[in-house]
Amino acid sequence: MAGKAIIHGFNQGFLAGGIVTIVLNGEKAGTVDQKGTAEIRFDGESTLVLKCGINPMKGKVTLQDGMVTEIQCKYNRLTGAVQAEVLSTVPYESAEADAARAQAVEQPLDVLDGGAKDILYLYEDHVVISHRGALNALSMGVKGDKTIYYTDITSVQYKKPALTAGYLQFSLPGGKEDRGGVFSAVSDENTITLKAGDGRITAKAEQVLEILNQKIREAKSGAHAAATVVQQASAADEIKKFKELLDMGVITQEEFDAKKKQLLGL
Structure with missing residues (x-):
């Protein structure tokens, strides 16, 4: 041994x-x-x-x-x-x-280090935003990491860094993301600040943005498909109930046919 x-x-x-x-x-x-x-x-x-x-x-x-x-x-x-x-x-x-x-813990698909103590980790079904440093703690009061699922993201705003810093900002349902430019964005916990004047960070950010948009589209289409299945199952249940009412003589054939067309969207 x-x-x-x-x-x-x-x-x-x-x-x-x-x-x-x-x-x-x-x-x-x-x-x-x-x-x-x-x-x-x-x-x-x-x-x-x-x-x-x-x-x-x-x-x-x-x-x-x-x-x-x-x-x-x-x-x-x-x-x-x-x-x-x-x-x-x-x-x-x-x-x-x-x-x-x-x-064996899940490894990220990609990582974006914004160069300003903000790091974005991309996973299969979510992202993790990590804010580090005293400035972030003072401006946001953020401690630790924040997880956001692709299904919850309504949009991603991207400002390309140039002479001033840029950012990637996630919009969420009911969110109050800042719209006052980079100086407001840096105080938003759903934002990754991108260092100015670094071409490597800019190139990486644009690469990550493509992956983000793809993952969000996939997540949204999957959620829509699941909702459609539930809706179809619900319509079938309703038709079954009206058929039972028809068999019991509570409603007429014409009323049943009309309700069936309505439920099926015909």
């Missing part, structure tokens, strides 16, 4: 340097910088020792075969000892399976 150790470097800011040497079964296996992370693989039960500089007081951990052990390097201010704090120990296969599942 095999195992793995994940070692996190010192996270205490007062340490100068703080590079930890990792020793596995008596041999140097690597180092980890302050606030960095290192991964060491091993076979069979092993002994891991962490030391820093000439300090004789080392951290020591026994690593179990077939397990993933996560370790945090600690520095004891009182004794000056390097300590190895075990954060978790999980089966190795389980950890690898979790990593595989994480990699």
Whole structure:
């Protein structure tokens, strides 16, 4: 079997340097910088020792075969000892399976980085708008990402960046998107601001716009087809009810025929 150790470097800011040497079964296996992370693989039960500089007081951990052990390097201010704090120990296969599942998360079809801390991710049935930076937080109060499904988008406005910034703006039902140009658009959470004077961003934006329009058309046509099926099913149910009334003698044949034509749109 095999195992793995994940070692996190010192996270205490007062340490100068703080590079930890990792020793596995008596041999140097690597180092980890302050606030960095290192991964060491091993076979069979092993002994891991962490030391820093000439300090004789080392951290020591026994690593179990077939397990993933996560370790945090600690520095004891009182004794000056390097300590190895075990954060978790999980089966190795389980950890690898979790990593595989994480990699299997849906990948975007395309990504547009507007160059102004706005990023647009395109997926099969939706987009994700990611606003980053203090300016966005102040102007929009936006934290995190926003998901918009193609079926909810009524239109996409595009202003090509030139001497001033441009933007891609999504209009939604009942939305109050800004119409005052780029200076208003940058405060709209449904907008991706595009940096001025960068031909690569402009070309990418126009490529993404084509994909967006195609996806929106596909989503709208699919939704329309689904609505048509529901409407047809509803009409069939209504005709069946009127046929039962006809059979019961509640309505005449002429009334049934007229209602049937009305429901079928004839």
